[in-house]
Amino acid sequence: MAPSGKHERDKPWIMRTYAGHSTAAASNELYRTNLAQGQTGLSVAFDLPTQTGYDPDDPLARGEVGKVGVPISHLGDMRALFEGIPLDQMNTSMTINATAAWLLSLYIAVAEDQNADRAALRGTTQNDIIKEYLSRGTHIFPPAASMRLTTDLITYTVTEVPKWNPINICSYHLQEAGATPTQELAYALVTAIGVLDAVKATGRIPESEFGNVVGRMSFFVNAGIRFVEELCKMRAFVELWDRVARERYGVTDPKQRRFRYGVQVNSLGLTEQQPENNIIRIVLEMLAVTLSKDARARAVQLPAWNEALGLPRPWDQQWSLRAQQILALETDLLEYADLFKGSKVVHAQTQHLVESAWAEVQEVLGRGGAVEAVETGYIKQKLVESNAARLRAIESGEQVVVGVNAYTEGAPSPLIENLDEAILTVDPDIEKKEIEALEQWRADRDASAVANAIAELKRVARSDENIMPASIAAAHAGVTTGEWANTLRAVWGEYRAPTGVAGATVKASRSGAAAEVVDRLRKRLGELEVRMGRRPKLLVGKPGLDGHSNGAEQIAIKARDVGFDVVYEGIRVSPEQIVASALEEGVHLIGLSILSGSHLALVPEIVERLREAGLSDIPVVVGGIIPEADTERLRREGVAAVYTPKDFELDHIMSDLIDLVDRQHAAE
Amino acid sequence: MPPSDPANDADRVRRADKAAVSRALNLVEDKRADAQDRVAALLASLKSAPKAIGGHRVGLTGPPGVGKSTLTSAVARAVRARGRTMGVVAVDPSSIVSGGSLLGDRARMSFDPSDAGLFVRSLATAGEVGGLAYAANSAVRVLAAAYDVVLIETTGVGQSEIDIVHVADTVVLVIQPGSGDVLQFLKAGIMEIPDVLVVNKADQEELARRAVADLRGALHTAQAVGVSGREDGDWETPILATSATEGTGIEELIDAVDAHRKHLEPTLKARRHRGEVQWMLDLFMRKHGEHGVSTLHGLTEIKARAERELDDGETPLSLCERLSREYVAKLCQTS
Numbered sequence A: 001m002a003p004s005g006k007h008e009r010d011k012p013w014i015m016r017t018y019a020g021h022s023t024a025a026a027s028n029e030l031y032r033t034n035l036a037q038g039q040t041g042l043s044v045a046f047d048l049p050t051q052t053g054y055d056p057d058d059p060l061a062r063g064e065v066g067k068v069g070v071p072i073s074h075l076g077d078m079r080a081l082f083e084g085i086p087l088d089q090m091n092t093s094m095t096i097n098a099t100a101a102w103l104l105s106l107y108i109a110v111a112e113d114q115n116a117d118r119a120a121l122r123g124t125t126q127n128d129i130i131k132e133y134l135s136r137g138t139h140i141f142p143p144a145a146s147m148r149l150t151t152d153l154i155t156y157t158v159t160e161v162p163k164w165n166p167i168n169i170c171s172y173h174l175q176e177a178g179a180t181p182t183q184e185l186a187y188a189l190v191t192a193i194g195v196l197d198a199v200k201a202t203g204r205i206p207e208s209e210f211g212n213v214v215g216r217m218s219f220f221v222n223a224g225i226r227f228v229e230e231l232c233k234m235r236a237f238v239e240l241w242d243r244v245a246r247e248r249y250g251v252t253d254p255k256q257r258r259f260r261y262g263v264q265v266n267s268l269g270l271t272e273q274q275p276e277n278n279i280i281r282i283v284l285e286m287l288a289v290t291l292s293k294d295a296r297a298r299a300v301q302l303p304a305w306n307e308a309l310g311l312p313r314p315w316d317q318q319w320s321l322r323a324q325q326i327l328a329l330e331t332d333l334l335e336y337a338d339l340f341k342g343s344k345v346v347h348a349q350t351q352h353l354v355e356s357a358w359a360e361v362q363e364v365l366g367r368g369g370a371v372e373a374v375e376t377g378y379i380k381q382k383l384v385e386s387n388a389a390r391l392r393a394i395e396s397g398e399q400v401v402v403g404v405n406a407y408t409e410g411a412p413s414p415l416i417e418n419l420d421e422a423i424l425t426v427d428p429d430i431e432k433k434e435i436e437a438l439e440q441w442r443a444d445r446d447a448s449a450v451a452n453a454i455a456e457l458k459r460v461a462r463s464d465e466n467i468m469p470a471s472i473a474a475a476h477a478g479v480t481t482g483e484w485a486n487t488l489r490a491v492w493g494e495y496r497a498p499t500g501v502a503g504a505t506v507k508a509s510r511s512g513a514a515a516e517v518v519d520r521l522r523k524r525l526g527e528l529e530v531r532m533g534r535r536p537k538l539l540v541g542k543p544g545l546d547g548h549s550n551g552a553e554q555i556a557i558k559a560r561d562v563g564f565d566v567v568y569e570g571i572r573v574s575p576e577q578i579v580a581s582a583l584e585e586g587v588h589l590i591g592l593s594i595l596s597g598s599h600l601a602l603v604p605e606i607v608e609r610l611r612e613a614g615l616s617d618i619p620v621v622v623g624g625i626i627p628e629a630d631t632e633r634l635r636r637e638g639v640a641a642v643y644t645p646k647d648f649e650l651d652h653i654m655s656d657l658i659d660l661v662d663r664q665h666a667a668e
Numbered sequence B: 001m002p003p004s005d006p007a008n009d010a011d012r013v014r015r016a017d018k019a020a021v022s023r024a025l026n027l028v029e030d031k032r033a034d035a036q037d038r039v040a041a042l043l044a045s046l047k048s049a050p051k052a053i054g055g056h057r058v059g060l061t062g063p064p065g066v067g068k069s070t071l072t073s074a075v076a077r078a079v080r081a082r083g084r085t086m087g088v089v090a091v092d093p094s095s096i097v098s099g100g101s102l103l104g105d106r107a108r109m110s111f112d113p114s115d116a117g118l119f120v121r122s123l124a125t126a127g128e129v130g131g132l133a134y135a136a137n138s139a140v141r142v143l144a145a146a147y148d149v150v151l152i153e154t155t156g157v158g159q160s161e162i163d164i165v166h167v168a169d170t171v172v173l174v175i176q177p178g179s180g181d182v183l184q185f186l187k188a189g190i191m192e193i194p195d196v197l198v199v200n201k202a203d204q205e206e207l208a209r210r211a212v213a214d215l216r217g218a219l220h221t222a223q224a225v226g227v228s229g230r231e232d233g234d235w236e237t238p239i240l241a242t243s244a245t246e247g248t249g250i251e252e253l254i255d256a257v258d259a260h261r262k263h264l265e266p267t268l269k270a271r272r273h274r275g276e277v278q279w280m281l282d283l284f285m286r287k288h289g290e291h292g293v294s295t296l297h298g299l300t301e302i303k304a305r306a307e308r309e310l311d312d313g314e315t316p317l318s319l320c321e322r323l324s325r326e327y328v329a330k331l332c333q334t335s
């Protein structure tokens, strides 16, 4: 190394774009374009039915098919997805969890059809179920069964597909659900420990080879806008993981103790207001995970400037990809050794994070570990509380967000002159076409082979054998995603995760302007209760497969804190259930939260069912990612108000909700 | 939802028409003075409903997070599978600061929304001491007129579930493997012995086995120091292990609860009557406090009157109204 600290240019990190939508064929085209653009790996986004194990014709899949990702229902879809892309030369990352074992089985089956060597397959299955219960919401089975699937996949790939990263411990999603840097570190580590302990407990991996398993663990982390602290967080991760690997698992090879991670930078902080500012946030956040050579990301994917508006178009993703390319290839970043080694400031902040995170790791382990802390709702409640604190700080102006609570006036942005075209829209006919294609697939396959494969799957699920071989055989036989998942549902049951809201407390100042506003709202509700005889009761509903719970949780907590009685049932509730709950609970108001883009299918259905149940006098409001054009449509359907991310002042929303109940009462 | 018309609705409640049941529950929650007569009228007309008399009111209580709601969900499915209908009242605490509440029990229950034979209502305690909501007593009576089994879920251990003894025919206490407080309460005689004891989360096997053993011991001690003191003294409190998530032990739990109901047959009327008396006393105390009690010649006298007068026609609400009027009349005389 030269005295200046310069050295030979490092190889750039892998640049990915999280993509997939509509159909396997359409996504295949997108991937091929992206690869031609210089992208160096694939990152597959699956639609919600695929992620939660439903076929497109399942009633629960309504409005979701091909929306936020690609639908993969069977081997034929997987084949089409990678048409013309040789799997033994690809590095494919799949954001898939509850159904990870199945999607990997389909992938392996396609590779086998392509005559590719299993051992040559490279890529990642996310396969981290803990953070699904805590944040992402695509879990299916109870924790014990889920952990079994997780360990089956890991122990299978370690010997059969050795270059595969069988699991990607995700703290990314925890930050997106509100985690502070300390919490992100701690909960990622306890998740990894929970998984490794479970793998160990299978007894399938000889002691001497356990280092290999530890070495195959990889992480997927977040980087927020406080990028100096985030940079220190990455360094803390490196140090803590080394400690865990060494002390808890006795790994002696330093290579196997390396903290290997990919990143998606923060999306939660990306704003609907002045959305062009987001590209600047994205670039700054990218610095946190690239500047330290000693703690640099292996792979980076960036959200797009229009994140809070809707799905990104190819151009929007390309703009973010260019940001990565410029940093890696134009600047001199990759020519230097670690920039921060020896920095007292960085060291001190890193140590601070190491210590606070380690204390929280001990806390969770003391509570029985990650799975226990999921089941009791301990971690979930912590996240909900952190997120509430964040939102309060933005609402009060304590945390500055340019364009949101500061410098809100400005010249109009040419980027959003035509808002409805500033996002990707998915053809609503896709669902019908996918259902037809699926029916064709079912008709064309060998029914008895399918029945046998399913019977075998069921047998294995009841035993303690590895689920992978039976799943790969089922993939070849033409079994569908829904059939695979339903077979396992029948054996293991389903699980609804704790919502974390009931016990969540939010520190609020007892004096000052904010406290006065809250007091006024409470007084109004109190008066309303006296007039109505009953305390106003609000049902917060999350219909469909959408797992975005932040908004619903925060509305629920805030509503309780201003004095509503609130019924919140968690995510993935069917329209029918929401109406049944409204009826049985005798609510005065219904608030629906939908971020996955299925509002046009689900809201009218709920409104119609309410009418049928004689409940059309209950006002309905909707919140979430609702494009402007759709707002009008929803209002025409009878929705009283629509809220989107720009409505960040919860006090205003609460005031509106009280008005609505008041007006409805006056009308009766 | 339009306000309820008690006479018409009482009939529809008996037929378990969900909209009517829901309206009736809204009415009994109504705290306005002018609603009280209608509530009393509604409850009076539901009192003689065949299900109200022949049905079963089950209290499910235990510390936070032991799995009461999950268990309720599992029990509901099994009860429905046995062809019986079920109403659930799930009680959660209100925030002392805001008066609001987050009613989270429903989130843990998964039912078929089109099932006409199952009804779940969440209630907030709204600042009531004793863990039961203001309207819970009345709500149970509404549901009891409509469904074969009524289950009341409340959180608490120790003092706070005393209330539930007065509304439920059978009290089921759920505890968690590895939790010591219930044992302490039982041993120290702080807690009345429940009719059925359940160790949930039995999927955590080792812990659960130990908990069952510990409970047996504690129960023994408690009985030895004579905590029980009930008229159904010959009832042996069964101790069961369940896993609400895996669905094991649920049938046994229902059998045990049914057995207790059968065991109660000769004394049920007396037990419910005592519950009504207690409820009436609570209502009157809440309304008029010590002064009201002493004006009407003390607690013993009021209790004796309640025991006499709470017959088939009179409900605690209407008797309380009557006593209130007497109290007010006396106040006017003396001033």
Ligand code: B12
Binding pocket: A045, A046, A047, A048, A068, A069, A095, A134, A135, A136, A137, A138, A172, A173, A176, A177, A267, A268, A269, A270, A271, A306, A307, A308, A309, A310, A311, A312, A540, A545, A546, A547, A548, A549, A550, A551, A552, A554, A555, A590, A591, A592, A593, A594, A595, A596, A597, A598, A621, A622, A623, A624, A625, A643, A644, A645, A646, A647, A648, A649, A650, A653
């Ligand atoms: C955080 C986030 C996540 C987190 C969610 C964590 C959680 N538990 O909630 C994680 C990382 C898990 C996630 C995952 C996914 N996400 Co996401 N996510 C976001 C993000 C960045 C922020 C949403 C958020 O939480 N905001 C903070 C809360 C407080 O705000 P809010 O929900 O908007 O609520 C406010 C208002 O809308 C309103 N409101 C909302 N609900 C209600 C209800 C009532 C009653 C009322 C009165 C008001 C109200 O009031 C709130 C206060 O201001 C958005 C983009 C963005 N910046 O908005 C994408 C976004 C919603 N996600 C998206 C996608 C595609 C996904 C995935 C499906 C990707 C995939 N293919 O796998 C997954 C799967 C999730 C699933 N199971 O459904 C898309 C949806 C696209 C669309 N609608 O067409 C978005 C828009 C990003 C994008 N541009 O592509 N995501």
Ligand SMILES: Nc1nc2c(ncn2[C@@H]2O[C@H](COP(=O)(O)OP(=O)(O)OP(=O)(O)O)[C@@H](O)[C@H]2O)c(=O)[nH]1
Binding pocket: A374, A375, A376, A377, A498, B063, B064, B065, B066, B067, B068, B069, B070, B071, B105, B108, B155, B200, B201, B202, B203, B204, B242, B243, B244, B245, B246
């Ligand atoms: N392992 C295991 N977990 C269970 C069982 N029953 C419930 N749980 C879990 O325990 C947690 C709490 O369950 P709830 O049903 O909400 O408990 P509760 O007693 O109703 O809680 P509160 O109403 O808040 O007092 C949830 O995460 C459940 O999934 C069980 O039998 N086994």
Ligand SMILES: [Mg+2]
Binding pocket: B068, B069, B070, B104, B105, B153
């Ligand atoms: Mg509960």
